[in-house]
Amino acid sequence: MRIALIEPDLRHAEIVSRLLLAGGHACHHFPASAPFLAGAANESFDLLVTDSFCGDAAAEDVIQRVRHVLPGLPVIVLMTAPRESELVATLQAGADDCLSKPVRGPEMLARIEALMRRAGVRRPRNRVREMFGEYAFDAGRSVVSFRGQSVMLTPKELQFALLLFTNMSRPVSRAHILETVWSRRRDVRSRTLDTHASRIRTKLELRPEFGYTLTPLYGYGYRLDQIPIENADSADKARPNERIVETL
Structure with a gap:
């Protein structure tokens, strides 16, 4: 905290x-x-x-x-x-x-x-498994399971994603993200942080059709929100039972 x-x-x-x-x-x-x-x-x-x-x-x-x-x-x-x-x-x-x-x-x-x-504030806990709605985080394997699939994240992507889910609907500053994910390093480029946010959005399908938005807050940081699903048909498309996506 x-x-x-x-x-x-x-x-x-x-x-x-x-x-x-x-x-x-x-x-x-x-x-x-x-x-x-x-x-x-x-x-x-x-x-x-x-x-x-x-x-x-x-x-x-x-x-x-x-x-x-x-x-x-x-x-x-x-x-x-x-x-x-x-x-x-x-x-x-x-x-x-x-x-x-x-x-x-x-x-x-x-x-x-x-x-x-x-x-209603939760802080990230040092637990191997963490649940946020339909998203199940397995820190031991760096895998997040949701909607019948499993996605592999890099360690920093996992920490970043956990920070966002832990602070659902609350703005998270860049300083907070750097402190948590990059151990207070201030020399990390802004583009690096934005690239990680983009990968998390893509890998975890944080899009309105699936009930989530990951919003960049100009000059501040990011906020993850859960929203009503506008197009249920998009969310119900057939998916493989399980797939692993990994960033090298």
Whole structure:
């Protein structure tokens, strides 16, 4: 899961970042709200964790600004010995949950998982098999089975496709894709990413006649959507029982 952390206290930020990393999350630290908001339009995050004072603004004000840029982004506010009135004001301002500082690792991770479940966000799991509707991912063989056929993907195509299916109907930024698929390498050419997206679209038949669209978002990234099938006849064409397609 990709988490943004706004924390002006660098020492506490390091503690939270390590806890999130230990919990299997990617953490991106911002010392104040301004740099986070400046980059939020070009990034994708699953969650924002912020201190009650963001270094340059109160969390209540930042939450309102964040919701204009990233509508629906879950927010957890970290508070030091909060009074009941402060908790109520923060929740009424739009926070989804509050945690006391200094954070307790197991509690923080459990609250994050609970919040993500309520928000309907799933993160890729290190499992050999994964199901998304009619698409069955077999990571062990790098094979995806759907509609009576099996298609072989390269390792990076498989990771890319899993990221898209895990974030169905949610925009995924190029930075998020590079971080997940190419291990944070920034020297990967934009054409390389687009070529992989095109291969995934073709191999997995992510087209409207089969109920899916993979849309490039100019200057941002990609979004995979499931849509109503407009032409059922196209989707019901006879197909071989199984075939393997491999990119060399």
